[in-house]
Structures are given as structure tokens and as C-alpha cells.
Amino acid sequence: MTTYLLDANVFIQAKNLHYGFEFCPAFWDWLDRETAAGRVFSIERVGDEIQAIDDELAEWARQRPGLFLPPDTEMVSSLTVVSNWAYGQGYEPAGVATFLQVADYYLVAQAHAHDCVVVTHEVFSPSLKRIKIPNACIGIGVKFVNPYEMLRTERAQFVLGPSS
Numbered sequence: 001m002t003t004y005l006l007d008a009n010v011f012i013q014a015k016n017l018h019y020g021f022e023f024c025p026a027f028w029d030w031l032d033r034e035t036a037a038g039r040v041f042s043i044e045r046v047g048d049e050i051q052a053i054d055d056e057l058a059e060w061a062r063q064r065p066g067l068f069l070p071p072d073t074e075m076v077s078s079l080t081v082v083s084n085w086a087y088g089q090g091y092e093p094a095g096v097a098t099f100l101q102v103a104d105y106y107l108v109a110q111a112h113a114h115d116c117v118v119v120t121h122e123v124f125s126p127s128l129k130r131i132k133i134p135n136a137c138i139g140i141g142v143k144f145v146n147p148y149e150m151l152r153t154e155r156a157q158f159v160l161g162p163s164s
Contacts, residue, residue, distance in 0.1 A: 007120035026158035045103035074113035
């Protein structure tokens with residue numbers, strides 16, 4: 001069974017673009033179902049980022065504490081693996097410092113520790129100014145996909161029901 005860890009941008013773009021609460025509630029129901037089944041999660045730091053902007057998404061996230069995994073011993077050990085990789089790649093010091101302060105660092109470490117797949121809208125970048133999630137994932141051997149790949153792989157279906 002594949003376990004996915006979602007980046008903040010997956011939730012934010014879903015709300016703002018493709019899967020707004022008001023017109024695609026099935027996406028959000030699917031997340032709830034998959035979380036209950038132990039297949040889709042995120043991490044506390046992502047939850048904190050989402051809740052920093054007090055909006056409908058923040059309220060939704062507050063009602064789902066089980067979606068946002070707390071740090072555990074294995075993840076803390078993987079933080080060292082990720083930070084060692086980041087320092088050894090020739091990134092600009094400011095880029096490394098920023099990466100080590102944001103949720104992305106912890107998300108990649110959690111995926112590394114528990115053999116999860118990271119789900120993000122970010123794409124690989126050859127730039128050494130900023131560390132992107134896909135760069136870190138490739139660097140330490142963590143699988144990553146975009147949300148559409150996850151939905152296709154998991155055969156998610158958002159089917160219209162009767163009009164209300």
C-alpha cells in the first residue's frame with residue numbers, strides 16, 4: 001500500500017483552483033476517506049502553514065488533526081539525512097537556510113523515514129538558489145508525484161450525483 005504525504009501547495013491550489021469546496025466537495029471527501037484508510041496524510045508543519053491564513057481551508061484543516069502527522073523518532077533521524085544532503089549540493093547558503101526552516105524539509109524527512117510518496121505541485125529545478133521538494137526527493141531517494149498522478153494512480157473518481 002502506498003502512503004502519500006501532501007505538500008501545502010496541494011491543498012492551497014485545490015481550494016483556489018481545481019477543487020474548490022463549493023463546486024468539488026468530492027475531492028475533499030476523498031481526502032477524508034483516504035486519510036481514514038491510512039493512505040493520505042500531511043505533516044503538522046504543513047498544517048501550521050495552512051492555518052496561518054485564517055480562511056475556509058484553515059478551518060477545514062483545523063477539523064482534521066489526524067491528517068497532519070506529528071514528528072516522530074524516525075522522522076527526526078531522517079532530518080539529518082536531508083540536511084546533510086542539502087549542505088552538500090552546492091546550493092546558496094540562503095537557499096539551504098530557508099529550506100531547513102520550512103515545512104518542505106520536514107515533509108521530505110517524513111517521507112524518507114516512512115517510505116512515503118511526496119505529493120507536490122513543485123517541479124525539479126537546476127537552480128542552486130532555492131531547494132525544491134523534487135530536488136531533495138531525488139537527492140535522497142524519495143518518490144514524488146504531482147496531485148494528478150496520485151489521483152490517477154489511486155483511481156479517484158469525483159462523480160456527479162443528483163442535483164440538489
